[in-house]
Amino acid sequence: MKQIKYISPRTKEEALEVLQQEKDRACIVAGCSNVLPNLKDKKIAPQILVDITTLESLKGIFKKEGKILLGPLTTINELISSKIILEEYPVLTQAAREFADPIVRNTATVGGNLVTASPAADLAVPLLSLDAIVKIESLGDKREVNLINFFTAPGETILNSHELVVGIEFKQSDINKNGCFMKIGQRKAMAISIATLAVNLDWKENTINQIRIAAGSVAPTPLRLTGVEEFLKNKKLNQELIEEAVIKVSKEVNPISDIRASEGYRRYISGILFKRAIERLAN
Amino acid sequence: MKKMEIEFILNGKKRKIEVKPNDLLINIIREDLYLTGTKYGCGLGECGVCTVLLNGEPVLSCLTLAITVDGKEITTIEGLAQGDELHPLQKAFLKNGAVQCGFCTPGMILTATALLRENPDATEDEIRNYMRGNLCRCTGYVQIIKAIKECTSIKNKGLTN
Ligand SMILES: Cc1cc2nc3c(=O)[nH]c(=O)nc-3n(C[C@H](O)[C@H](O)[C@H](O)COP(=O)(O)OP(=O)(O)OC[C@H]3O[C@@H](n4cnc5c(N)ncnc54)[C@H](O)[C@@H]3O)c2cc1C
Numbered sequence: 001m002k003q004i005k006y007i008s009p010r011t012k013e014e015a016l017e018v019l020q021q022e023k024d025r026a027c028i029v030a031g032c033s034n035v036l037p038n039l040k041d042k043k044i045a046p047q048i049l050v051d052i053t054t055l056e057s058l059k060g061i062f063k064k065e066g067k068i069l070l071g072p073l074t075t076i077n078e079l080i081s082s083k084i085i086l087e088e089y090p091v092l093t094q095a096a097r098e099f100a101d102p103i104v105r106n107t108a109t110v111g112g113n114l115v116t117a118s119p120a121a122d123l124a125v126p127l128l129s130l131d132a133i134v135k136i137e138s139l140g141d142k143r144e145v146n147l148i149n150f151f152t153a154p155g156e157t158i159l160n161s162h163e164l165v166v167g168i169e170f171k172q173s174d175i176n177k178n179g180c181f182m183k184i185g186q187r188k189a190m191a192i193s194i195a196t197l198a199v200n201l202d203w204k205e206n207t208i209n210q211i212r213i214a215a216g217s218v219a220p221t222p223l224r225l226t227g228v229e230e231f232l233k234n235k236k237l238n239q240e241l242i243e244e245a246v247i248k249v250s251k252e253v254n255p256i257s258d259i260r261a262s263e264g265y266r267r268y269i270s271g272i273l274f275k276r277a278i279e280r281l282a283n
Numbered sequence: 284m285k286k287m288e289i290e291f292i293l294n295g296k297k298r299k300i301e302v303k304p305n306d307l308l309i310n311i312i313r314e315d316l317y318l319t320g321t322k323y324g325c326g327l328g329e330c331g332v333c334t335v336l337l338n339g340e341p342v343l344s345c346l347t348l349a350i351t352v353d354g355k356e357i358t359t360i361e362g363l364a365q366g367d368e369l370h371p372l373q374k375a376f377l378k379n380g381a382v383q384c385g386f387c388t389p390g391m392i393l394t395a396t397a398l399l400r401e402n403p404d405a406t407e408d409e410i411r412n413y414m415r416g417n418l419c420r421c422t423g424y425v426q427i428i429k430a431i432k433e434c435t436s437i438k439n440k441g442l443t444n
Protein backbone atom coordinates (compact mmCIF):
# COMPACT_ATOMS: atom_id res chain seq x y z
CA MET A 1 0.00 0.00 0.00
CA LYS A 2 1.21 3.47 -0.85
CA GLN A 3 2.30 5.79 1.93
CA ILE A 4 -0.25 8.43 2.68
CA LYS A 5 0.64 11.47 4.74
CA TYR A 6 -1.49 13.85 6.71
CA ILE A 7 -0.95 17.46 7.54
CA SER A 8 -3.07 19.89 9.46
CA PRO A 9 -1.58 23.30 8.61
CA ARG A 10 -1.78 25.94 11.33
CA THR A 11 -2.27 28.85 8.96
CA LYS A 12 -3.75 29.46 5.54
CA GLU A 13 -0.28 30.44 4.30
CA GLU A 14 1.13 27.11 5.46
CA ALA A 15 -1.71 25.32 3.65
CA LEU A 16 -0.95 27.26 0.46
CA GLU A 17 2.75 26.38 0.73
CA VAL A 18 1.96 22.69 1.05
CA LEU A 19 -0.41 22.85 -1.93
CA GLN A 20 2.23 24.69 -3.99
CA GLN A 21 4.77 22.00 -3.17
CA GLU A 22 2.61 18.93 -3.50
CA LYS A 23 0.18 20.05 -6.26
CA ASP A 24 -1.93 17.09 -7.40
CA ARG A 25 -0.32 14.73 -4.91
CA ALA A 26 -2.30 16.63 -2.27
CA CYS A 27 -5.97 16.35 -1.45
CA ILE A 28 -7.64 19.05 0.61
CA VAL A 29 -10.03 17.62 3.18
CA ALA A 30 -12.86 19.64 4.71
CA GLY A 31 -16.02 17.81 5.84
CA CYS A 32 -14.78 14.59 4.17
CA SER A 33 -18.24 13.61 2.94
CA ASN A 34 -17.03 13.40 -0.66
CA VAL A 35 -13.35 12.70 -0.07
CA LEU A 36 -13.76 9.59 2.10
CA PRO A 37 -16.24 7.73 -0.14
CA ASN A 38 -13.93 8.58 -3.08
CA LEU A 39 -10.85 7.29 -1.24
CA LYS A 40 -12.71 4.14 -0.34
CA ASP A 41 -13.79 3.53 -3.92
CA LYS A 42 -10.21 4.31 -5.06
CA LYS A 43 -11.51 7.10 -7.27
CA ILE A 44 -8.73 9.23 -5.85
CA ALA A 45 -5.28 8.22 -4.61
CA PRO A 46 -3.68 11.24 -2.97
CA GLN A 47 -0.30 11.01 -1.26
CA ILE A 48 -1.02 13.68 1.29
CA LEU A 49 -4.21 14.77 2.99
CA VAL A 50 -4.27 18.49 3.77
CA ASP A 51 -6.80 18.98 6.55
CA ILE A 52 -8.03 22.58 6.48
CA THR A 53 -10.72 22.18 9.14
CA THR A 54 -8.65 23.85 11.82
CA LEU A 55 -8.12 27.06 9.81
CA GLU A 56 -10.31 29.58 11.62
CA SER A 57 -9.87 32.17 8.86
CA LEU A 58 -11.86 29.95 6.48
CA LYS A 59 -14.87 29.74 8.83
CA GLY A 60 -17.81 31.99 9.45
CA ILE A 61 -20.45 34.12 7.77
CA PHE A 62 -19.53 37.82 7.55
CA LYS A 63 -21.51 40.85 6.52
CA LYS A 64 -19.53 43.70 4.99
CA GLU A 65 -20.42 46.78 2.91
CA GLY A 66 -23.48 45.49 1.16
CA LYS A 67 -22.06 42.00 0.71
CA ILE A 68 -21.95 38.73 2.51
CA LEU A 69 -18.87 36.51 2.68
CA LEU A 70 -19.10 32.81 3.47
CA GLY A 71 -15.97 31.06 4.64
CA PRO A 72 -15.61 27.86 2.57
CA LEU A 73 -15.70 25.81 5.79
CA THR A 74 -19.20 27.06 6.62
CA THR A 75 -21.22 23.90 7.24
CA ILE A 76 -24.70 23.30 5.89
CA ASN A 77 -26.06 23.46 9.46
CA GLU A 78 -24.40 26.83 10.02
CA LEU A 79 -26.15 28.12 6.89
CA ILE A 80 -29.49 26.82 8.13
CA SER A 81 -29.15 28.53 11.49
CA SER A 82 -27.89 31.86 10.15
CA LYS A 83 -30.49 34.60 10.65
CA ILE A 84 -28.91 36.90 8.12
CA ILE A 85 -28.95 34.21 5.42
CA LEU A 86 -32.60 33.49 6.14
CA GLU A 87 -33.61 37.15 6.01
CA GLU A 88 -31.48 38.37 3.11
CA TYR A 89 -30.78 35.23 1.03
CA PRO A 90 -33.66 32.83 1.74
CA VAL A 91 -32.98 30.79 -1.40
CA LEU A 92 -29.83 29.48 0.27
CA THR A 93 -31.58 28.56 3.53
CA GLN A 94 -34.26 26.70 1.57
CA ALA A 95 -31.64 24.67 -0.32
CA ALA A 96 -29.67 23.91 2.85
CA ARG A 97 -32.81 22.58 4.51
CA GLU A 98 -33.21 20.04 1.69
CA PHE A 99 -29.58 18.90 1.92
CA ALA A 100 -28.92 15.33 3.13
CA ASP A 101 -29.78 14.96 6.83
CA PRO A 102 -28.83 16.85 10.02
CA ILE A 103 -25.86 14.59 10.70
CA VAL A 104 -24.19 15.04 7.30
CA ARG A 105 -25.04 18.76 7.51
CA ASN A 106 -22.88 19.03 10.65
CA THR A 107 -19.71 18.34 8.70
CA ALA A 108 -20.40 18.94 4.98
CA THR A 109 -19.15 22.35 3.89
CA VAL A 110 -20.12 24.89 1.25
CA GLY A 111 -16.60 24.95 -0.19
CA GLY A 112 -16.55 21.16 -0.48
CA ASN A 113 -19.92 21.20 -2.23
CA LEU A 114 -18.73 23.65 -4.88
CA VAL A 115 -15.34 22.05 -5.49
CA THR A 116 -16.89 18.58 -5.79
CA ALA A 117 -18.70 20.07 -8.79
CA SER A 118 -21.34 17.38 -8.95
CA PRO A 119 -24.06 18.23 -11.48
CA ALA A 120 -26.34 17.61 -8.48
CA ALA A 121 -24.48 19.88 -6.02
CA ASP A 122 -27.42 21.35 -4.16
CA LEU A 123 -25.76 24.53 -2.91
CA ALA A 124 -24.34 25.44 -6.31
CA VAL A 125 -27.84 26.15 -7.59
CA PRO A 126 -28.92 28.81 -5.05
CA LEU A 127 -25.42 30.30 -5.11
CA LEU A 128 -25.66 30.64 -8.91
CA SER A 129 -28.98 32.36 -8.58
CA LEU A 130 -27.43 34.73 -5.97
CA ASP A 131 -24.72 35.52 -8.56
CA ALA A 132 -21.97 34.43 -6.17
CA ILE A 133 -18.25 35.02 -6.67
CA VAL A 134 -15.68 32.40 -5.66
CA LYS A 135 -12.53 33.79 -4.05
CA ILE A 136 -9.45 31.72 -4.75
CA GLU A 137 -5.91 31.97 -3.39
CA SER A 138 -2.61 30.30 -4.09
CA LEU A 139 0.85 31.07 -2.75
CA GLY A 140 1.38 34.76 -3.50
CA ASP A 141 -1.63 35.04 -5.79
CA LYS A 142 -5.38 35.71 -5.63
CA ARG A 143 -8.24 35.63 -8.10
CA GLU A 144 -12.00 35.88 -8.16
CA VAL A 145 -14.27 33.92 -10.48
CA ASN A 146 -17.99 34.26 -10.96
CA LEU A 147 -19.58 30.93 -10.03
CA ILE A 148 -21.13 30.84 -13.50
CA ASN A 149 -17.58 30.28 -14.87
CA PHE A 150 -16.40 27.96 -12.09
CA PHE A 151 -17.72 24.56 -13.21
CA THR A 152 -16.30 23.02 -16.38
CA ALA A 153 -17.53 19.39 -16.45
CA PRO A 154 -18.99 16.82 -14.05
CA GLY A 155 -16.57 16.82 -11.10
CA GLU A 156 -14.36 19.47 -12.65
CA THR A 157 -13.78 23.15 -12.00
CA ILE A 158 -11.34 25.84 -13.09
CA LEU A 159 -9.48 25.36 -9.79
CA ASN A 160 -5.82 24.32 -10.06
CA SER A 161 -4.37 21.78 -7.66
CA HIS A 162 -2.31 24.42 -5.82
CA GLU A 163 -5.31 26.68 -5.27
CA LEU A 164 -7.60 27.00 -2.28
CA VAL A 165 -11.13 28.37 -2.22
CA VAL A 166 -11.02 30.99 0.55
CA GLY A 167 -14.47 32.55 0.29
CA ILE A 168 -17.81 32.74 -1.46
CA GLU A 169 -19.27 36.21 -1.78
CA PHE A 170 -22.57 37.68 -2.96
CA LYS A 171 -24.31 41.04 -2.84
CA GLN A 172 -27.02 42.29 -0.55
CA SER A 173 -29.75 43.39 -2.98
CA ASP A 174 -33.49 43.32 -3.60
CA ILE A 175 -33.16 40.49 -6.08
CA ASN A 176 -31.13 38.36 -3.69
CA LYS A 177 -33.75 38.82 -1.01
CA ASN A 178 -36.54 37.41 -3.14
CA GLY A 179 -35.61 33.83 -3.99
CA CYS A 180 -37.09 30.35 -4.11
CA PHE A 181 -35.44 26.90 -4.29
CA MET A 182 -37.15 23.69 -5.43
CA LYS A 183 -35.84 20.12 -5.36
CA ILE A 184 -37.23 16.90 -6.76
CA GLY A 185 -35.74 13.66 -5.48
CA GLN A 186 -36.92 10.06 -5.33
CA ARG A 187 -37.98 10.52 -1.73
CA LYS A 188 -38.01 13.30 0.82
CA ALA A 189 -34.87 12.39 2.73
CA MET A 190 -31.28 11.72 1.66
CA ALA A 191 -32.09 11.71 -2.04
CA ILE A 192 -29.70 12.76 -4.78
CA SER A 193 -31.57 15.41 -6.74
CA ILE A 194 -33.37 14.46 -9.93
CA ALA A 195 -33.75 18.14 -10.66
CA THR A 196 -33.32 21.35 -8.68
CA LEU A 197 -34.13 24.90 -9.61
CA ALA A 198 -33.64 28.29 -7.98
CA VAL A 199 -35.16 31.61 -9.01
CA ASN A 200 -34.30 35.10 -7.76
CA LEU A 201 -36.64 37.83 -8.89
CA ASP A 202 -36.69 41.61 -8.78
CA TRP A 203 -39.97 43.01 -10.09
CA LYS A 204 -42.03 46.15 -9.76
CA GLU A 205 -45.59 46.88 -10.81
CA ASN A 206 -45.80 43.50 -12.47
CA THR A 207 -42.72 44.09 -14.61
CA ILE A 208 -39.63 41.94 -14.26
CA ASN A 209 -36.58 44.15 -13.70
CA GLN A 210 -34.18 41.29 -13.30
CA ILE A 211 -34.45 37.54 -12.90
CA ARG A 212 -31.88 34.82 -12.29
CA ILE A 213 -32.67 31.17 -12.84
CA ALA A 214 -30.29 28.33 -11.94
CA ALA A 215 -30.76 24.59 -12.29
CA GLY A 216 -29.04 21.44 -11.04
CA SER A 217 -28.95 17.75 -12.10
CA VAL A 218 -30.14 18.74 -15.56
CA ALA A 219 -26.82 19.37 -17.33
CA PRO A 220 -23.15 18.31 -17.02
CA THR A 221 -22.71 21.12 -14.48
CA PRO A 222 -25.05 23.26 -12.38
CA LEU A 223 -26.02 26.08 -14.71
CA ARG A 224 -27.73 29.46 -15.14
CA LEU A 225 -30.55 29.59 -17.66
CA THR A 226 -29.43 32.86 -19.17
CA GLY A 227 -31.55 32.41 -22.30
CA VAL A 228 -34.78 32.31 -20.32
CA GLU A 229 -33.52 35.16 -18.10
CA GLU A 230 -32.97 37.35 -21.19
CA PHE A 231 -36.38 36.43 -22.56
CA LEU A 232 -38.13 37.45 -19.33
CA LYS A 233 -36.28 40.69 -18.66
CA ASN A 234 -38.47 43.83 -18.72
CA LYS A 235 -41.58 41.81 -19.57
CA LYS A 236 -44.93 42.02 -17.81
CA LEU A 237 -45.34 39.00 -15.58
CA ASN A 238 -48.56 37.17 -16.38
CA GLN A 239 -49.76 33.60 -16.80
CA GLU A 240 -49.19 33.60 -20.54
CA LEU A 241 -45.57 34.70 -20.11
CA ILE A 242 -44.99 32.05 -17.45
CA GLU A 243 -46.32 29.30 -19.75
CA GLU A 244 -44.01 30.47 -22.53
CA ALA A 245 -41.06 30.54 -20.14
CA VAL A 246 -41.86 27.02 -18.87
CA ILE A 247 -41.33 25.68 -22.41
CA LYS A 248 -38.11 27.66 -22.76
CA VAL A 249 -36.79 26.28 -19.46
CA SER A 250 -37.47 22.71 -20.64
CA LYS A 251 -35.53 23.48 -23.83
CA GLU A 252 -32.58 25.26 -22.23
CA VAL A 253 -31.72 22.55 -19.70
CA ASN A 254 -29.45 19.82 -21.06
CA PRO A 255 -30.09 16.64 -19.08
CA ILE A 256 -29.22 12.98 -19.54
CA SER A 257 -31.20 9.86 -18.70
CA ASP A 258 -29.83 7.91 -15.75
CA ILE A 259 -31.05 5.54 -13.05
CA ARG A 260 -32.87 8.36 -11.29
CA ALA A 261 -34.86 9.80 -14.19
CA SER A 262 -35.09 10.10 -17.94
CA GLU A 263 -34.01 13.07 -19.98
CA GLY A 264 -37.62 13.79 -20.93
CA TYR A 265 -38.83 13.77 -17.35
CA ARG A 266 -36.01 16.07 -16.29
CA ARG A 267 -36.87 18.58 -19.05
CA TYR A 268 -40.54 18.47 -18.13
CA ILE A 269 -40.03 18.73 -14.37
CA SER A 270 -37.56 21.61 -14.72
CA GLY A 271 -40.32 23.62 -16.38
CA ILE A 272 -42.75 22.70 -13.62
CA LEU A 273 -40.24 23.63 -10.90
CA PHE A 274 -39.73 26.99 -12.58
CA LYS A 275 -43.46 27.57 -12.72
CA ARG A 276 -43.93 26.69 -9.04
CA ALA A 277 -41.00 28.89 -8.01
CA ILE A 278 -42.03 31.96 -9.97
CA GLU A 279 -45.65 31.67 -8.88
CA ARG A 280 -44.53 31.50 -5.29
CA LEU A 281 -42.30 34.56 -5.68
CA ALA A 282 -44.92 36.58 -7.53
CA ASN A 283 -47.63 35.99 -4.94
CA MET B 284 2.31 3.70 6.81
CA LYS B 285 3.50 6.16 9.42
CA LYS B 286 1.31 6.38 12.51
CA MET B 287 0.62 9.53 14.48
CA GLU B 288 -0.42 9.79 18.08
CA ILE B 289 -3.73 11.42 18.92
CA GLU B 290 -5.32 12.14 22.26
CA PHE B 291 -9.02 12.57 22.83
CA ILE B 292 -11.73 12.05 25.40
CA LEU B 293 -13.84 8.98 24.82
CA ASN B 294 -16.94 8.64 26.99
CA GLY B 295 -15.39 10.88 29.64
CA LYS B 296 -11.97 9.17 29.68
CA LYS B 297 -8.75 10.41 28.16
CA ARG B 298 -7.41 8.07 25.47
CA LYS B 299 -4.11 8.13 23.62
CA ILE B 300 -3.78 6.04 20.53
CA GLU B 301 -1.69 5.78 17.38
CA VAL B 302 -3.53 6.06 14.08
CA LYS B 303 -2.69 6.09 10.40
CA PRO B 304 -3.66 9.22 8.44
CA ASN B 305 -6.41 7.43 6.56
CA ASP B 306 -7.82 5.41 9.49
CA LEU B 307 -11.53 5.93 9.88
CA LEU B 308 -12.86 6.82 13.29
CA ILE B 309 -15.30 3.89 13.17
CA ASN B 310 -12.51 1.34 12.78
CA ILE B 311 -10.50 2.84 15.63
CA ILE B 312 -13.54 2.80 17.92
CA ARG B 313 -14.56 -0.74 17.07
CA GLU B 314 -11.28 -2.50 16.43
CA ASP B 315 -8.68 -0.67 18.51
CA LEU B 316 -10.82 0.49 21.41
CA TYR B 317 -13.20 -2.51 21.34
CA LEU B 318 -16.37 -0.46 21.64
CA THR B 319 -18.60 -2.39 19.29
CA GLY B 320 -21.82 -0.55 20.11
CA THR B 321 -21.06 1.74 17.20
CA LYS B 322 -22.11 -0.19 14.11
CA TYR B 323 -20.72 -0.36 10.59
CA GLY B 324 -23.42 -0.39 7.92
CA CYS B 325 -23.02 1.22 4.52
CA GLY B 326 -19.68 2.93 5.14
CA LEU B 327 -20.88 5.70 2.84
CA GLY B 328 -22.79 8.11 5.04
CA GLU B 329 -26.19 6.81 4.02
CA CYS B 330 -27.50 4.79 6.96
CA GLY B 331 -26.55 6.52 10.22
CA VAL B 332 -25.72 3.38 12.25
CA CYS B 333 -22.16 4.63 12.84
CA THR B 334 -23.29 7.91 14.45
CA VAL B 335 -21.25 9.14 17.41
CA LEU B 336 -21.23 12.50 19.18
CA LEU B 337 -18.20 14.69 18.44
CA ASN B 338 -18.05 17.58 20.89
CA GLY B 339 -21.75 16.89 21.43
CA GLU B 340 -22.75 17.01 17.75
CA PRO B 341 -23.78 13.86 15.87
CA VAL B 342 -21.31 12.89 13.15
CA LEU B 343 -20.87 9.78 11.04
CA SER B 344 -17.80 7.89 12.24
CA CYS B 345 -17.53 6.14 8.85
CA LEU B 346 -16.94 9.55 7.24
CA THR B 347 -14.57 10.90 9.87
CA LEU B 348 -10.81 10.52 9.82
CA ALA B 349 -9.68 9.38 13.26
CA ILE B 350 -6.76 11.77 13.14
CA THR B 351 -9.10 14.76 13.05
CA VAL B 352 -10.60 14.01 16.49
CA ASP B 353 -7.29 14.87 18.20
CA GLY B 354 -8.10 17.07 21.20
CA LYS B 355 -11.86 16.53 20.89
CA GLU B 356 -14.52 14.71 22.83
CA ILE B 357 -16.34 11.62 21.57
CA THR B 358 -19.41 9.98 23.03
CA THR B 359 -20.52 6.55 21.84
CA ILE B 360 -23.59 4.61 22.89
CA GLU B 361 -21.51 3.01 25.70
CA GLY B 362 -21.08 6.46 27.25
CA LEU B 363 -24.74 7.39 27.71
CA ALA B 364 -25.77 5.39 30.77
CA GLN B 365 -24.74 6.64 34.20
CA GLY B 366 -23.41 3.45 35.77
CA ASP B 367 -26.34 1.03 35.83
CA GLU B 368 -28.86 3.80 35.25
CA LEU B 369 -29.83 3.86 31.57
CA HIS B 370 -30.27 7.15 29.73
CA PRO B 371 -33.97 8.19 29.49
CA LEU B 372 -33.90 7.55 25.73
CA GLN B 373 -32.53 4.05 26.26
CA LYS B 374 -35.33 3.37 28.74
CA ALA B 375 -37.95 4.76 26.39
CA PHE B 376 -36.64 2.60 23.51
CA LEU B 377 -36.93 -0.49 25.70
CA LYS B 378 -40.35 0.41 27.01
CA ASN B 379 -41.79 1.11 23.57
CA GLY B 380 -40.38 -1.93 21.79
CA ALA B 381 -38.35 0.40 19.59
CA VAL B 382 -35.58 -2.20 19.29
CA GLN B 383 -35.97 -5.18 17.01
CA CYS B 384 -32.61 -6.46 15.76
CA GLY B 385 -30.98 -3.46 17.44
CA PHE B 386 -28.48 -2.67 14.71
CA CYS B 387 -29.78 0.87 14.14
CA THR B 388 -30.43 1.56 17.82
CA PRO B 389 -27.10 3.09 18.94
CA GLY B 390 -27.19 5.58 16.05
CA MET B 391 -30.87 6.33 16.58
CA ILE B 392 -30.39 7.05 20.26
CA LEU B 393 -27.30 9.23 19.79
CA THR B 394 -28.97 11.26 17.05
CA ALA B 395 -32.05 11.62 19.24
CA THR B 396 -29.98 12.95 22.17
CA ALA B 397 -28.72 15.73 19.90
CA LEU B 398 -32.23 16.44 18.64
CA LEU B 399 -33.66 16.73 22.15
CA ARG B 400 -30.83 18.97 23.27
CA GLU B 401 -31.43 21.32 20.32
CA ASN B 402 -35.19 21.10 20.43
CA PRO B 403 -36.60 19.69 23.67
CA ASP B 404 -40.19 20.26 22.49
CA ALA B 405 -39.78 18.60 19.08
CA THR B 406 -43.03 17.67 17.36
CA GLU B 407 -43.50 14.38 15.56
CA ASP B 408 -42.77 16.06 12.22
CA GLU B 409 -39.61 17.63 13.60
CA ILE B 410 -38.48 14.29 15.00
CA ARG B 411 -39.07 12.54 11.67
CA ASN B 412 -37.24 15.28 9.84
CA TYR B 413 -34.25 15.23 12.19
CA MET B 414 -33.97 11.43 12.17
CA ARG B 415 -34.20 11.21 8.38
CA GLY B 416 -30.66 9.90 7.95
CA ASN B 417 -30.97 7.09 10.51
CA LEU B 418 -32.36 4.04 8.76
CA CYS B 419 -34.07 1.09 10.42
CA ARG B 420 -34.41 -2.00 8.25
CA CYS B 421 -36.69 -3.76 10.72
CA THR B 422 -39.12 -0.91 9.96
CA GLY B 423 -39.60 -0.03 13.57
CA TYR B 424 -40.01 3.67 12.87
CA VAL B 425 -43.38 4.09 14.60
CA GLN B 426 -42.07 2.77 17.90
CA ILE B 427 -38.81 4.66 17.52
CA ILE B 428 -40.60 7.97 16.99
CA LYS B 429 -42.92 7.17 19.87
CA ALA B 430 -39.98 6.48 22.20
CA ILE B 431 -38.29 9.75 21.26
CA LYS B 432 -41.55 11.64 21.58
CA GLU B 433 -41.94 10.32 25.08
CA CYS B 434 -38.67 12.02 25.98
CA THR B 435 -39.65 15.45 24.73
CA SER B 436 -40.52 17.94 27.41
CA ILE B 437 -44.17 17.91 26.38
CA LYS B 438 -44.58 14.31 27.40
CA ASN B 439 -47.09 11.63 26.65
CA LYS B 440 -48.75 13.34 23.71
CA GLY B 441 -48.80 10.03 21.87
CA LEU B 442 -48.62 9.75 18.12
CA THR B 443 -50.75 12.11 16.10
CA ASN B 444 -51.78 9.46 13.62
C1 LIG C 1 -24.95 10.63 2.86
C2 LIG C 1 -24.60 11.79 1.99
C3 LIG C 1 -25.60 12.64 1.58
C4 LIG C 1 -25.30 13.74 0.76
N1 LIG C 1 -26.32 14.55 0.37
C5 LIG C 1 -26.06 15.60 -0.43
C6 LIG C 1 -27.12 16.48 -0.84
O1 LIG C 1 -28.29 16.32 -0.44
N2 LIG C 1 -26.79 17.49 -1.68
C7 LIG C 1 -25.51 17.69 -2.11
O2 LIG C 1 -25.29 18.65 -2.85
N3 LIG C 1 -24.49 16.90 -1.71
C8 LIG C 1 -24.74 15.86 -0.89
N4 LIG C 1 -23.71 15.04 -0.51
C9 LIG C 1 -22.34 15.28 -1.01
C10 LIG C 1 -21.44 16.07 -0.04
O3 LIG C 1 -21.90 15.93 1.28
C11 LIG C 1 -21.39 17.55 -0.36
O4 LIG C 1 -20.88 17.76 -1.65
C12 LIG C 1 -20.57 18.35 0.65
O5 LIG C 1 -20.92 19.71 0.58
C13 LIG C 1 -19.08 18.20 0.49
O6 LIG C 1 -18.45 18.98 1.46
P1 LIG C 1 -17.26 18.42 2.38
O7 LIG C 1 -16.84 19.52 3.25
O8 LIG C 1 -17.65 17.16 3.02
O9 LIG C 1 -16.18 18.15 1.26
P2 LIG C 1 -14.90 17.19 1.26
O10 LIG C 1 -15.32 15.80 1.01
O11 LIG C 1 -14.02 17.45 2.41
O12 LIG C 1 -14.21 17.78 -0.06
C14 LIG C 1 -14.84 17.68 -1.32
C15 LIG C 1 -13.89 18.18 -2.41
O13 LIG C 1 -13.66 19.57 -2.28
C16 LIG C 1 -12.29 19.87 -2.10
N5 LIG C 1 -12.26 21.02 -1.19
C17 LIG C 1 -12.96 21.15 -0.02
N6 LIG C 1 -12.79 22.39 0.48
C18 LIG C 1 -12.00 23.06 -0.38
C19 LIG C 1 -11.46 24.39 -0.42
N7 LIG C 1 -11.74 25.31 0.52
N8 LIG C 1 -10.68 24.76 -1.47
C20 LIG C 1 -10.40 23.87 -2.46
N9 LIG C 1 -10.87 22.60 -2.46
C21 LIG C 1 -11.66 22.20 -1.45
C22 LIG C 1 -11.67 18.59 -1.60
O14 LIG C 1 -10.31 18.49 -1.96
C23 LIG C 1 -12.50 17.57 -2.35
O15 LIG C 1 -12.04 17.42 -3.66
C24 LIG C 1 -23.98 13.96 0.34
C25 LIG C 1 -22.95 13.11 0.79
C26 LIG C 1 -23.25 12.05 1.61
C27 LIG C 1 -22.14 11.15 2.08
Ligand code: FES
Pocket residue numbers: 322323324325326327328329330331332333334343344345346
Ligand atom coordinates in the same frame (compact mmCIF):
# COMPACT_ATOMS: atom_id res chain seq x y z
S1 FES D 1 -21.97 3.16 8.23
FE1 FES D 1 -21.75 5.28 8.46
S2 FES D 1 -23.56 6.03 7.64
FE2 FES D 1 -23.72 3.93 7.20
Ligand code: FES
Pocket residue numbers: 381382383384385386387388418419420421422423
Ligand atom coordinates in the same frame (compact mmCIF):
# COMPACT_ATOMS: atom_id res chain seq x y z
S1 FES E 1 -34.08 -2.50 14.82
FE1 FES E 1 -33.18 -3.63 13.21
S2 FES E 1 -32.46 -2.07 11.92
FE2 FES E 1 -33.62 -0.98 13.35
